[in-house]
Amino acid sequence: MPSVKTPNHRSKNRLAAQASKAKKIRQKRSEENKNKIAKTDAMRGARPGLMPNSGPNAPLSKKKAKKLEKKIAHAMRRKIEAGEDVDLTDAKAEEADGAEEKDVDEMETEQIE
Template sequence: MPSVKNPNGPSKNRLANRALGAKMERKKKSEANRHKIAKTDSMRGARPGLAPTSGPNAPLSKKKAKKLEKRIAHALRRKMAAEGEVAMKDVEGVEESKPEEIDMETGKIE
């Protein structure tokens, strides 16, 4: 009996195309792993030197950064107050003895 290929198997073209597709997928994955950028971020415009324009990893605007800084400072003040570390505004600090300095505006230089 002559050796005949199984007619129900995929053709050479289909096999070659499948191999090429797998090769391209591997290439994309290795490139993504090299830059460590999430797929969702890359969909939002992130590239190897650019942050995404939206989403949780997008850079904060200056306005939002200021608001966040205020919130964090306020939370720290609340935490310190809860622990009993209140900043004393009424008490004057103990002044250290310093040598007298000549005022630049009023001091005379000869």
């Protein structure tokens, strides 16, 4: 875009701005390649050692992390409660079987001695 004063070329300020912008973009691209940062994450502010500000790879806030931890704990509690009924009936049957097997093993060792 030629300036009004000199229609034949761009002003020094425009040229400098264009060059600095190109330099900035070039540096970002080379950083992404060196550190294997995804382009989408880099667009969201990710740098080496920094996570992106938004998107799926963004770190959870402390509040969301606590809520998520509570949800997971509650789900685990429900799973355990639902599974206890089944586990208890199986466990009693296994304990009874195990007791009989122990008696047989003890008898064999007593006979050997």
